[in-house]
Amino acid sequence: MSVVTKSGKEYVCLMEVHCDFQEERLRAIAKEFVGTIYQKPPVRSSVKRRVRKRKIYSLEVLEMEGRRVLMKISSEPGTYMRKICHDMGILLGCGAHMRELRRTRSGIFTEDTVVTLQQVSEALYLYRNCGEEDELRRILIPMEMAFCGIPKIIVDDETVNSLAYGSPLMAPGIVAFQGFKKGDTVALITWKGEGIALGKALVDSVSMGKRGEVVKPERVLMDKDVYPKAWKK
Known part of the structure; x- marks a missing residue:
């Protein structure tokens, strides 16, 4: 789901510097990477190699041992940790590379x-072959959990099925909402908190009127006809 892949990331990264260095100098350089940075993806990458801006929310040096440095980095998606290591090495004057990376x-x-996938496999085996569903229930979480961090709009029951068919959300169908801006990705949910669709806001919530289109669905999550039709043939 794009709301997950496009959300902020945090990593623990092990960098190896190619020469001896002073701890104070490295920590000072690490602080320079917090904020907006310009980054060109490495040669081996899945995107076009062009300079782009990325935000580093935090960069904490956890440990140092010899020429190896353990860091915790929080950033927006699409940031290359190995490129950060490479650029820090350039500023140190001798180069550096990333040895290990773990997304946390x-x-x-x-x-x-x-x-893990192994846990999923074992839970499915117990359910299919032994009729035991406790383990499967323990590891499954509602998809609505992915909506945390993005604006949500509650719609009335009569509007749900039209959204399931891909219709835009009209202002009269809104029951309650969290503030959003034009162009934001918003989650459309029922009174019960069930996910209906993800869409793009066509207006700001502060300037939204009592009529007109408010959200254009981009990904419908609910099956058709789960809720009764509210329109006439």
């Missing part, structure tokens, strides 16, 4: 909230 957070999901 993606959006609201952390290492404590995710499971």
